[in-house]
Amino acid sequence: MRLYLLNPGNSLVSLANVAQSRWNRYRIWKPLGLLTVAALTPRDWEVRILDENLGAVDYASLPRPDLVGISAFTSQAPRAYELADSFRQQGVPVIMGGIHATMCQAEASRHVDSIVTGEAETVWETVLEDFRHGRLRSLYQGEYADMAATPAARHDLLGGRYAFGSVQTTRGCPLRCGFCSVSSFNGYRYRQRPIDRVVEEFQSIAEKWVLVVDDNLIGTGPAHRERAKDLFRAMIRAGLRKRWIGQVTIDFADDEELLSLASRSGCQGVFIGFESPSPEGLAEIGASKAKLSSGRDIRDSVERIRRHNLLVVGSFILGLDADVPGIGRRVAEAASQYGVDMLNALFLTPLPGTRLWEQMHESKRIAAADFPQDWRYYTLGYPTARYKHFTTAELVAEMIQCERLFYSSGRILRRLCNNVLRWRRPLLSLVANLSYRKNARITHRNYRALGLDTETAAPSGCRGTPQTIPNA
Numbered sequence: 001m002r003l004y005l006l007n008p009g010n011s012l013v014s015l016a017n018v019a020q021s022r023w024n025r026y027r028i029w030k031p032l033g034l035l036t037v038a039a040l041t042p043r044d045w046e047v048r049i050l051d052e053n054l055g056a057v058d059y060a061s062l063p064r065p066d067l068v069g070i071s072a073f074t075s076q077a078p079r080a081y082e083l084a085d086s087f088r089q090q091g092v093p094v095i096m097g098g099i100h101a102t103m104c105q106a107e108a109s110r111h112v113d114s115i116v117t118g119e120a121e122t123v124w125e126t127v128l129e130d131f132r133h134g135r136l137r138s139l140y141q142g143e144y145a146d147m148a149a150t151p152a153a154r155h156d157l158l159g160g161r162y163a164f165g166s167v168q169t170t171r172g173c174p175l176r177c178g179f180c181s182v183s184s185f186n187g188y189r190y191r192q193r194p195i196d197r198v199v200e201e202f203q204s205i206a207e208k209w210v211l212v213v214d215d216n217l218i219g220t221g222p223a224h225r226e227r228a229k230d231l232f233r234a235m236i237r238a239g240l241r242k243r244w245i246g247q248v249t250i251d252f253a254d255d256e257e258l259l260s261l262a263s264r265s266g267c268q269g270v271f272i273g274f275e276s277p278s279p280e281g282l283a284e285i286g287a288s289k290a291k292l293s294s295g296r297d298i299r300d301s302v303e304r305i306r307r308h309n310l311l312v313v314g315s316f317i318l319g320l321d322a323d324v325p326g327i328g329r330r331v332a333e334a335a336s337q338y339g340v341d342m343l344n345a346l347f348l349t350p351l352p353g354t355r356l357w358e359q360m361h362e363s364k365r366i367a368a369a370d371f372p373q374d375w376r377y378y379t380l381g382y383p384t385a386r387y388k389h390f391t392t393a394e395l396v397a398e399m400i401q402c403e404r405l406f407y408s409s410g411r412i413l414r415r416l417c418n419n420v421l422r423w424r425r426p427l428l429s430l431v432a433n434l435s436y437r438k439n440a441r442i443t444h445r446n447y448r449a450l451g452l453d454t455e456t457a458a459p460s461g462c463r464g465t466p467q468t469i470p471n472a
C-alpha cells in the first residue's frame with residue numbers, strides 16, 4: 001500500500017518562497033507532524049512525504065497512491081482542498097488532519113473522505129486498519145496523546161534540502177492567550193516527553209540545526225523549569241553537537257542556571273512573544289501573559305538572555321483594540337529598546353478555535369470571510385479582521401512603517417556592531433536580519449499587488465466597516 005503525506009503550500013507565506021528570497025533556504029524546517037504520522041504508519045506501507053514548501057510537486061509523474069493524508073494549518077487550507085479534490089477526482093481517498101480540519105470539520109468534510117481531529121497518535125492505527133478493510137469512517141477523534149508513547153518522527157524520510165530538522169519535547173500550554181489556538185488543539189495541560197526519548201530523537205536528526213517546535217519550551221512553573229534543565233543536561237551529556245532554537249516566555253531570563261544549560265546544550269536563540277508594548281494591549285492578549293511582563297524591566301531580561309550568547313527574536317502583534325495610530329513606530333521602537341536581535345511583527349488574526357475568533361465572529365469583525373479561499377490570508381502576515389482604530393490600509397501602513405524602521409540599514413548595522421563588540425553570534429544575527437528584511441519586502445510587495453496599501457478596498461474613514469480582502 002502506498003501512502004502520500006502532503007504539506008500544502010501557500011504562496012503568500014514568504015518564508016516558503018526560496019525562489020524570491022535566497023535567505024529563506026536558511027529558514028525552512030522539516031514538517032514534523034507528517035514525519036510523526038509516518039512513524040505511526042506500519043512499515044508494510046510505502047510512505048512518501050511531499051512538501052510543497054520546497055517547491056512545486058509534479059504529482060502527475062508520481063505513481064498513483066492508495067491513500068493520501070494531508071495536514072494543514074489554516075492558511076494552507078485552500079491548497080489542501082485543491083489537492084484533496086484533485087486526488088479524489090482520480091479515485092484516491094483523502095484523509096485530512098491538523099489544526100484546521102479539527103477546528104473547521106464541516107468545511108473540511110466537503111473536500112475529503114475522512115477527518116482526523118486532534119492528535120493523531122491515538123487513532124492513526126485504527127484509521128489505516130479501517131482503510132485496509134474498506135470501512136473508512138468520515139471522522140476519527142484523536143485524544144491528547146500519552147507523550148511517553150509518542151514515537152520518534154521518521155526524520156529519515158526527507159532529504160537534505162532543509163536548513164532545520166525539527167523535534168518536539170512538550171505539548172500544551174496553560175497560559176490561554178486569546179489569539180492562540182495551541183490550548184484548544186493540544187490542551188491546557190503541559191505534557192512532557194521522556195527526556196531519554198527526546199535525546200534519542202535528536203541523535204536521529206541529520207541536520208546540524210534543529211527547531212524545537214514546542215510552543216512553550218520552559219512551561220509555566222518550577223517543575224517545568226526543572227524538567228527543561230534536566231533535558232538540557234541530558235543533551236549536554238549526550239554530546240549532541242546540535243545547534244537549536246526554540247520558543248520560550250520572557251521569564252526564561254529569570255533563571256541563570258536554565259540560561260546557562262540551554263546555551264551549553266546548543267541553544268542559539270529563542271523566540272519570545274512580547275505581543276504589545278502597552279499594558280492595555282497585554283491585558284487584551286490575556287492575563288497570564290500580561291503578568292509575565294508586568295513590572296518587569298524587559299530590556300534587562302533580554303540582556304540577561306543575550307549574555308549567554310543567545311539571540312532573541314521578539315514577536316509583536318499589530319491591530320489590537322488597544323492599538324492607536326502610531327503603533328507601527330511604537331512597536332519598532334519598543335523592540336529596539338528591549339534590545340531584541342530580530343522583530344517578528346504580526347497582524348492580530350482571528351484563527352478558528354481561538355477565543356479571539358469567537359469574539360470577532362460574534363461581533364461581525366471577520367473581514368476576510370470568503371471561505372475557504374480567504375483562509376490563505378490567515379498567515380498572521382495579512383490583515384483579516386476589522387480593526388478598531390484602523391482601516392485595512394492604515395494598519396498595513398503601520399506594519400510597513402514598523403518593519404522598515406526596525407530593519408533599516410542603520411539599525412541593522414547598529415545591532416551588528418553591538419553583536420560584534422560583544423561577539424554574540426554576529427554572522428548569524430546578520431543573516432537572520434537580512435532574511436527578515438527580505439521577507440518583509442516581499443510581503444510589502446504583496447500588499448501592493450493586492451491593493452491592501454490603498455484605501456480602494458478600504459475607503460478612508462471607514463474604520464470598523466467591512467473590507468473584504470480581494471482574492472488574488
Ligand code: SF4
Nearest residue numbers: 173175176177180215
Ligand atoms: S504562551 Fe504561547 S503557546 Fe501559550 S497560549 Fe500564549 S501564545 Fe499560545
